[in-house]
Amino acid sequence: MSQAPKPEELLRVSHIPPKKDWMDPRVDLVPGTWGYPGKASSLETLGLPNPREWNPTDEDWKLPPNWKEIIHEGLKERLEKYRSLKIFLDICVRCGACADKCHFFIGSGDPKNMPVLRAELLRSIYRQDFTMAGKILGTFAGGRELTEDVIKEWFYYFHQCTECRRCSLYCPYGIDTAEVTIIVRELLNLIGVNIDWILGAAANCYRTGNHLGLEPHTFKGNIEYLVDDIEEYVGVRLNPTFNRKGAEVLFIAPSGDVFADPGIFTYMGYLMLFEHIGLDYTISTYASEGGNFGLFTSQETMKRLNSKMYAEAKRLGVKWILGGECGHMWRVLHQYMDTMNGPADFLEVPKSPITGTVFDNAKSTKMVHIVEFMADLIHHGKLKLNPSRNDYLRTTWHDSCNVSRGMGMFEEPRYVLKSVCNNFFEMPENTIREQTFCCGGGTGLNAGEFEYLRMMGGMPRAFAVKHVQEKHGVNRLVNVCALDRAILPPLMDYWAPEVSVSGLTELVANALVMEGEHDRLTDLRGEDIPGMEGDE
Amino acid sequence: MAVWYSLLLVLGMSLFVYLGAGLLGLQAIFGIVVPYAAILVFLIGFSMRILGWARSPVPFRIPTTAGQQKSLGWIKPSKVDSPYTTWGVVGRMAMEVLLFRSLFRNTKAELTEGKLAYGSSKWLWLFGILFHYTFLTIVIRHLRFFTEPVPFFVQALDRVDGMLQIGSPVIYQTDVILVAALLFLLIRRLVNPQMRYLSLPADYFPLFLILGIALTGIMMRYFAVFKVDLLSVKVLAMGLATFNPTIPEGIGVMFYIHLFLFSALLAYFPFSKLMHLGGVFLSPTRNLPNDSRMARHVNPWNAPVKVHTYEHYEDDFREKMIEADLPVEKQA
Ligand code: HEM
Ligand code: SF4
Ligand code: SF4
Numbered sequence: 001m002s003q004a005p006k007p008e009e010l011l012r013v014s015h016i017p018p019k020k021d022w023m024d025p026r027v028d029l030v031p032g033t034w035g036y037p038g039k040a041s042s043l044e045t046l047g048l049p050n051p052r053e054w055n056p057t058d059e060d061w062k063l064p065p066n067w068k069e070i071i072h073e074g075l076k077e078r079l080e081k082y083r084s085l086k087i088f089l090d091i092c093v094r095c096g097a098c099a100d101k102c103h104f105f106i107g108s109g110d111p112k113n114m115p116v117l118r119a120e121l122l123r124s125i126y127r128q129d130f131t132m133a134g135k136i137l138g139t140f141a142g143g144r145e146l147t148e149d150v151i152k153e154w155f156y157y158f159h160q161c162t163e164c165r166r167c168s169l170y171c172p173y174g175i176d177t178a179e180v181t182i183i184v185r186e187l188l189n190l191i192g193v194n195i196d197w198i199l200g201a202a203a204n205c206y207r208t209g210n211h212l213g214l215e216p217h218t219f220k221g222n223i224e225y226l227v228d229d230i231e232e233y234v235g236v237r238l239n240p241t242f243n244r245k246g247a248e249v250l251f252i253a254p255s256g257d258v259f260a261d262p263g264i265f266t267y268m269g270y271l272m273l274f275e276h277i278g279l280d281y282t283i284s285t286y287a288s289e290g291g292n293f294g295l296f297t298s299q300e301t302m303k304r305l306n307s308k309m310y311a312e313a314k315r316l317g318v319k320w321i322l323g324g325e326c327g328h329m330w331r332v333l334h335q336y337m338d339t340m341n342g343p344a345d346f347l348e349v350p351k352s353p354i355t356g357t358v359f360d361n362a363k364s365t366k367m368v369h370i371v372e373f374m375a376d377l378i379h380h381g382k383l384k385l386n387p388s389r390n391d392y393l394r395t396t397w398h399d400s401c402n403v404s405r406g407m408g409m410f411e412e413p414r415y416v417l418k419s420v421c422n423n424f425f426e427m428p429e430n431t432i433r434e435q436t437f438c439c440g441g442g443t444g445l446n447a448g449e450f451e452y453l454r455m456m457g458g459m460p461r462a463f464a465v466k467h468v469q470e471k472h473g474v475n476r477l478v479n480v481c482a483l484d485r486a487i488l489p490p491l492m493d494y495w496a497p498e499v500s501v502s503g504l505t506e507l508v509a510n511a512l513v514m515e516g517e518h519d520r521l522t523d524l525r526g527e528d529i530p531g532m533e534g535d536e
Numbered sequence: 537m538a539v540w541y542s543l544l545l546v547l548g549m550s551l552f553v554y555l556g557a558g559l560l561g562l563q564a565i566f567g568i569v570v571p572y573a574a575i576l577v578f579l580i581g582f583s584m585r586i587l588g589w590a591r592s593p594v595p596f597r598i599p600t601t602a603g604q605q606k607s608l609g610w611i612k613p614s615k616v617d618s619p620y621t622t623w624g625v626v627g628r629m630a631m632e633v634l635l636f637r638s639l640f641r642n643t644k645a646e647l648t649e650g651k652l653a654y655g656s657s658k659w660l661w662l663f664g665i666l667f668h669y670t671f672l673t674i675v676i677r678h679l680r681f682f683t684e685p686v687p688f689f690v691q692a693l694d695r696v697d698g699m700l701q702i703g704s705p706v707i708y709q710t711d712v713i714l715v716a717a718l719l720f721l722l723i724r725r726l727v728n729p730q731m732r733y734l735s736l737p738a739d740y741f742p743l744f745l746i747l748g749i750a751l752t753g754i755m756m757r758y759f760a761v762f763k764v765d766l767l768s769v770k771v772l773a774m775g776l777a778t779f780n781p782t783i784p785e786g787i788g789v790m791f792y793i794h795l796f797l798f799s800a801l802l803a804y805f806p807f808s809k810l811m812h813l814g815g816v817f818l819s820p821t822r823n824l825p826n827d828s829r830m831a832r833h834v835n836p837w838n839a840p841v842k843v844h845t846y847e848h849y850e851d852d853f854r855e856k857m858i859e860a861d862l863p864v865e866k867q868a
Contacts, residue, residue: 217860408605
């Protein structure tokens with residue numbers, strides 16, 4: 001059922017623009033590059049406008065009769081609310097520095113995937129309706145009229161942007177097309193134009209507390225399965241607690257980690273780590289989602305979903321919050337949470353009960369990233385580690401976009417990875433750290449129907465992995481993001497077969513020497529560790 | 537198309553002045569009314585734009601982090617690329633504005649024979665920076681017409697700029713570099729297929745306009761036919777600067793074209809992408825510190841939203857929670 005053609009064919013991508021002028025909004029909905037529309041029931045759960053059955057391939061999208069006015073007013077309101085939007089729409093000089101920085105442009109060659117043109121899709125409407133020059137001169141001043149075709153074009157191209165912010169790094173004025181995408185998706189949501197993969201997850205999260213829609217008993221049950229697996233592979237029985245009042249720390253991870261391979265191995269890692277250090281923590285079934293698909297819907301939805309974290313921390317009376325490995329989750333926690341739902345004055349400044357380190361960098365938000373927490377533990381020698389258990393792995397590190405360009409977490413994960421694994425190789429310089437390439441499927445583009453787009457968008461990342469695979473025999477791509485763990489495995493199968501994917505805590509737990517463990521003949525995946533079979 | 541429109545517009549404006557100031561003798565219009573009007577439009581327009589931006593709040597702290605955050609004491613933070621203090625932000629902004637730091641990162645992605653390579657590509661940065669600095673120097677040098685006595689730094693700049701002592705009158709290096717840089721920016725737009733695809737008339741127009749200003753200026757200085765009496769020009773300029781405008785004799789039409797194109801640039805400025813001059817200072821991805829977990833950023837329009845509270849959640853799932861041994865607030 002793969003919609004993506006063979007890699008060889010994809011490699012023939014041309015970056016020469018077509019004859020058709022970009023101002024022409026009509027798009028071809030290429031199969032495999034667009035998403036199924038949000039279900040009416042999801043929109044109803046969230047109370048979002050215009051719930052209905054519709055299909056992007058239909059001529060009629062069943063927009064509300066006054067859709068034009070809604071968009072116009074919506075844009076006006078956002079121009080008054082966001083200085084970023086105003087400035088980004090006003091000052092782009094179209095120097096093109098951002099053009100070939102976008103993984104979707106590199107992979108697809110479609111000129112409207114150049115960040116500058118992606119933003120122009122909105123900018124041209126803004127010019128026509130909101131600037132003097134555009135009102136008088138129209139197209140000559142770069143204006144376009146807002147038509148239904150423009151809405152269709154927005155739907156298509158603003159769901160071909162993963163809000164990775166790579167473009168904003170290179171722009172001389174810091175114009176962030178991700179910010180434009182965030183706002184256009186918000187506008188589209190005002191008239192009920194959205195995709196199911198995002199809206200379904202957001203609705204689930206609203207109702208059950210997590211994107212997957214796991215109800216409390218199932219959520220707990222899933223984690224208990226992981227506890228069973230740990231007992232089998234490691235030989236120790238753990239007893240995580242749920243919704244327990246009075247714990248010191250509330251732990252919140254992306255729910256993908258309790259559900260799907262290979263994220264579950266990372267979750268097993270979290271549980272083992274906490275046991276190893278004797279952390280007094282609890283897991284909530286209500287705030288059971290670290291991620292936030294509201295970020296891909298609207299500011300308001302993001303805030304509604306995020307509110308559960310502080311509310312639950314307050315109800316349970318914990319001292320601070322520890323967050324799991326995730327990317328976009330940390331964009332929200334680092335740059336939005338405190339502003340939206342703070343101040344968290346009922347919590348204490350996070351302090352590691354094991355090392356005594358006070359996390360001053362989180363003194364207002366009171367939420368610490370597990371990688372920061374682990375780096376501190378390792379630095380103080382508080383973990384008993386046997387890195388040779390990871391000797392069968394030759395690893396490289398994928399910097400996830402959001403913790404890179406929306407937080408700046410580069411050294412902590414490298415320190416942890418190098419402490420638990422002896423073989424580590426960096427990918428080429430222009431593809432890591434702040435210049436990192438997206439996996440190609442963030443912001444809700446990891447739906448099955450987007451497969452073709454993901455293979456194109458993931459190409460730059462995959463090629464960098466392939467480079468170290470060929471050069472250093474790398475066989476494991478390690479990362480700190482739940483979406484990466486879902487998106488990178490098929491990408492690797494497609495472009496760089498034989499490279500597997502895992503979270504960082506999984507490797508930490510592989511190396512952790514647990515009290516009372518039996519001989520560790522397998523890793524957390526239940527696979528034999530080469531070289532360990534007859535060791536002891 | 538976009539190119540031709542823009543070129544024709546600049547040529548048309550020049551012709552217009554030639555007719556007006558040259559043939560019809562409307563020097564007072566072109567030497568006094570137009571420049572004053574242009575300055576007025578510039579000052580008012582520029583301030584309104586800045587005020588317009590400033591009126592919209594910055595609801596979230598969204599710096600693009602380009603280096604290591606400040607976290608654990610033993611990890612070295614990147615003070616400028618991921619600033620967490622005001623001074624760090626000042627440093628970052630200074631690097632952006634004075635050195636075009638972000639543009640300096642530029643790479644060029646190339647897909648050849650199934651390999652992706654990212655070559656460093658500094659041409660745009662180089663010519664961009666040459667263009668801006670020579671333009672700035674030339675503007676400052678022009679102050680010699682508007683001041684009496686001419687301030688020390690303007691004289692010094694003048695001397696440095698003519699340092700090579702080539703030709704008579706001495707050729708300013710900035711003139712040559714400015715024109716070369718403008719031509720690079722123009723040709724790049726025309727030759728690179730992607731640049732050509734995305735360029736609008738509004739991208740070519742300022743390039744032609746500034747090129748027009750530069751070329752008319754150069755013609756007056758170096759070509760005998762177009763020579764103008766510099767002393768008269770100074771009288772006119774001083775008149776404008778002291779709000780005591782006069783139109784002296786002996787100023788050729790080339791000067792009026794030069795002055796008109798510059799006035800056009802001033803008047804066009806606030807309504808165009810040239811406002812990046814002001815905007816870059818206000819860009820929230822650059823001028824905010826990466827300290828959003830250390831200090832709370834306040835959003836002035838933050839409003840309460842409808843949430844699914846824990847109480848509600850427990851009501852929805854109480855039976856199942858009790859059955860799964862999960863603690864509940866209220867028994868069924
Ligand atoms: C009097 C003030 C300024 C003027 C008249 C001006 C004019 C221009 C023009 C006409 C372009 C377009 C070049 C093209 O079309 O390719 C441009 C581009 C650019 N400007 Fe400015 N600018 C000014 C101030 C600044 C400042 C303060 C900065 C500092 C960040 C800046 C940074 C840039 C950059 C990075 C580009 C893109 C590179 C390029 O295309 O050359 N400019 N500017
Ligand atoms: S790099 Fe910035 S200014 Fe240049 S085209 Fe892209 S968004 Fe516009
Ligand atoms: S944010 Fe990322 S995906 Fe979106 S336009 Fe910029 S580079 Fe492309």
